[in-house]
Amino acid sequence: SCPVTALAEGDAVVTARLGTLSAVVKVHVRKKQDVLADPKVGDYFYSDGTWSDGYPAAPIAGKTVIGLVFQTNPDRINETDKKDGYTHGYVACSQLVYNPVVQDGQALDKTVMYSISDSFDIMSGSVLPYVWYGNVDGRNESKLVLEYAQRTSGNYFQFPAFDFAMTDFRVTAPSGTSGWFIPSTGQVWDMLANLCGDEVAAFLKEESRSEVSVSYYYEKTESLSYDPMARFNEWLSLVPESMKEDFYANNSADDIPASGGAAYPYYDRRICDIMTSTVCQYYEGEVTIAAIRIGKLVRKNTFKKVQKEDGYVSLDYDWANYSYVCRPILAF
Numbered sequence: 001s002c003p004v005t006a007l008a009e010g011d012a013v014v015t016a017r018l019g020t021l022s023a024v025v026k027v028h029v030r031k032k033q034d035v036l037a038d039p040k041v042g043d044y045f046y047s048d049g050t051w052s053d054g055y056p057a058a059p060i061a062g063k064t065v066i067g068l069v070f071q072t073n074p075d076r077i078n079e080t081d082k083k084d085g086y087t088h089g090y091v092a093c094s095q096l097v098y099n100p101v102v103q104d105g106q107a108l109d110k111t112v113m114y115s116i117s118d119s120f121d122i123m124s125g126s127v128l129p130y131v132w133y134g135n136v137d138g139r140n141e142s143k144l145v146l147e148y149a150q151r152t153s154g155n156y157f158q159f160p161a162f163d164f165a166m167t168d169f170r171v172t173a174p175s176g177t178s179g180w181f182i183p184s185t186g187q188v189w190d191m192l193a194n195l196c197g198d199e200v201a202a203f204l205k206e207e208s209r210s211e212v213s214v215s216y217y218y219e220k221t222e223s224l225s226y227d228p229m230a231r232f233n234e235w236l237s238l239v240p241e242s243m244k245e246d247f248y249a250n251n252s253a254d255d256i257p258a259s260g261g262a263a264y265p266y267y268d269r270r271i272c273d274i275m276t277s278t279v280c281q282y283y284e285g286e287v288t289i290a291a292i293r294i295g296k297l298v299r300k301n302t303f304k305k306v307q308k309e310d311g312y313v314s315l316d317y318d319w320a321n322y323s324y325v326c327r328p329i330l331a332f
Contacts (some may be wrong), residue, residue, distance in 0.1 A: 049174035086331035111323035133208035138184035178331035182277035196228035224311030264299035271295035275324035
């Protein structure tokens with residue numbers, strides 16, 4: 001035998017001779033395919049199902065970014081997802097779920113409701129932070145919602161977030177992935193802990209062990225030295241505008257009076273209310289869902305002049321028919 005070494009991509013003719021005998025073989029040399037490194041938190045995820053280094057690196061030219069890898073720890077991948085072959089982790093979409101219809105020529109409101117109803121029976125819930133952390137079952141919860149909608153009303157209209165994310169989302173999920181779904185409490189938890197900076201991660205790590213209930217009126221909050229919403233958006237800062245939508249403050253208000261003799265008696269609220277797939281509990285006869293909130297509070301003096309800004313993260317819950325910011329995920 002005689003080894004043949006390819007030097008470049010293309011076609012070649014190889015002729016072998018032995019005495020009066022000869023043989024001709026045509027050889028086609030393909031371009032060497034790059035072997036993907038294992039995915040990392042922060043990697044860009046592309047429409048062809050590949051990934052590359054994330055910020056501060058730029059996306060690969062000519063590819064379409066559809067998300068950010070936010071979890072690769074096998075201990076935080078749902079067992080059903082792993083059984084179905086999605087063992088790499090989870091990707092947060094670079095765009096948001098919202099009603100895609102422009103009404104009366106107005107700009108789109110990029111929030112969406114879990115449900116247009118406030119009274120339905122899908123799943124039991126919990127108000128315990130450690131239970132929220134342990135729940136990485138968004139794909140099954142999302143399927144459960146759609147199955148309930150189809151079974152009870154024959155369509156998905158009652159649950160717009162799940163309809164727009166899973167049956168009519170404008171961002172196509174690559175083959176070989178789970179398709180888009182609404183993330184559970186634990187999956188939003190991981191998204192924020194891994195992409196919103198160390199102080200958010202530290203707060204959520206502490207809460208992941210907590211057995212003190214989240215309260216509707218007194219959410220569990222932490223003040224930060226930076227805006228976690230801006231920190232998340234930085235990961236998308238080099239992605240073309242047509243391929244991304246930042247987290248934004250859907251829950252804003254100015255000149256709110258502070259209570260309890262605060263050093264700064266007024267503040268502005270700039271909060272992003274992030275939806276999860278997880279029903280929390282029935283409160284006053286209506287359904288509530290678990291939410292995690294990030295953003296900042298702008299502190300003001302008695303003359304309503306800005307004095308300082310505090311980053312903000314909280315565990316909370318609210319009505320199912322409240323408008324949330326919804327960033328879908330996929331397993332890959």
